[in-house]
Amino acid sequence: MDFQVSFNVNNKLFVKDPDNTDLGRQIVKNAIDLIYTLGFEQFTFKKLAIEIQTTEATIYRYFENKHKLLLYILNWYWSYMEFLVMFKLQNLDNPEIKLIAVIDLLTSDLPDTSGKFDYNKKYLNQIVISESSKAYLVKDISEINKDEVFKPYKDLCSKIADLIAEYNPKYQFPKSLTTTLIESSHQQQFFADNLPKLTDVNSNNHQDFVRLFLKELLFSSIVKKV
Amino acid sequence: MDFQVSFNVNNKLFVKDPDNTDLGRQIVKNAIDLIYTLGFEQFTFKKLAIEIQTTEATIYRYFENKHKLLLYILNWYWSYMEFLVMFKLQNLDNPEIKLIAVIDLLTSDLPDTSGKFDYNKKYLNQIVISESSKAYLVKDISEINKDEVFKPYKDLCSKIADLIAEYNPKYQFPKSLTTTLIESSHQQQFFADNLPKLTDVNSNNHQDFVRLFLKELLFSSIVKKV
């Protein structure tokens, strides 16, 4: 694939739209690299400022705090993922094949894009795996949820849940199964890499393993019972 | 139930065993209350010290940092949970009934105990739901894993995975299914409470809902195919 993609990320997530300036895009791009390298807890605006040779104060003009920056990055990812799902499902009719395509997407790295958004897709993927739950597992979740900062995630979930309902309208838990698939896909990849005894991974290709597990989990849950 | 329980929590998790002194037990008990109230990010040793009218320095004599304290609390929880599983499964033969009992345990509050460990079980449960993944989603996971700080969690998982293998020896992913059940049980409870649109809850009793969902998920995965 080779085209430019661009999404309107929720404007409650930034003070000044980083998408509009070179510096803004540098901030986001280098934030991804640095969060990947240091982990979210060790990542600070100070370190990011040094990395791109600017000052903390400047970064604060774009983002209120690092949590919002993380949410911005994740929203970009979820929006992109929803776009990819839409794109890949074009011209597909069979609900089973559609769901298989979705699982493949959820367990693959993002395709590289050229142009303005040359974020490191491998890093971005790892951030989603290791850091995304920290975006919602916070005490002020109900406050930040009011700003609709989880809309892209919810939209993606709802789209996949619809596919499940299409496959088997009688299945009772399409949304919970969807979030379980998505979150489990991250967890199992993380465990396979870091705590492999918590999984059944045996090959070297962890993504293949997770893909297999999730397909089994999904289709045995939603199979139409006679 | 009414008896005293006591576990040997991994001694790499503390500097001085909090289990041996009144002050140590106060620290753990009040840490649970405070982490529940403030969330792990806002929780500090300073605030805890004020709460129990001691000083930061004193708390540092028991725990190196708040991450280790969280791990200590979670290890206590996982050890207790494994004990409860063992206890509840006594005298049960039928693997299906055993697995149902396990899911019931995973989706219920801990029973109250008297004696030294009068931790607030409702708070502890919420901490497990909201904070436990923060114990392992850290950059230095491989370092801390060397100290076997995840052993109680792994032991519990392995015990449940064995039950799955007992039910259906041909099922390929007993461990991954187990971690998925446990983690999903937390997530779905968290989502039901905070981001209900990501789930299919309709009743007021979120625990019943999660229980139903997980049983369905588990047994459709491991059903013996003809």
Next chain:
DNA sequence: TTAATACAATAGTAACACTATCATTTATAA
């Protein structure tokens, strides 16, 4: 040419995550 905007440079504050020192209380053992 003026005026606005964007950014850099610098300084400062309160909280956090510790470490160190020393005095005092408490438990224990000779």
Next chain:
DNA sequence: TTATAAATGATAGTGTTACTATTGTATTAA
């Protein structure tokens, strides 16, 4: 009972984090 060690309290201090404020300069737009 006294000596001794261990546990805790009190206090201080350091470097870092998470910001906010101010002021000067370069760029751009009217």
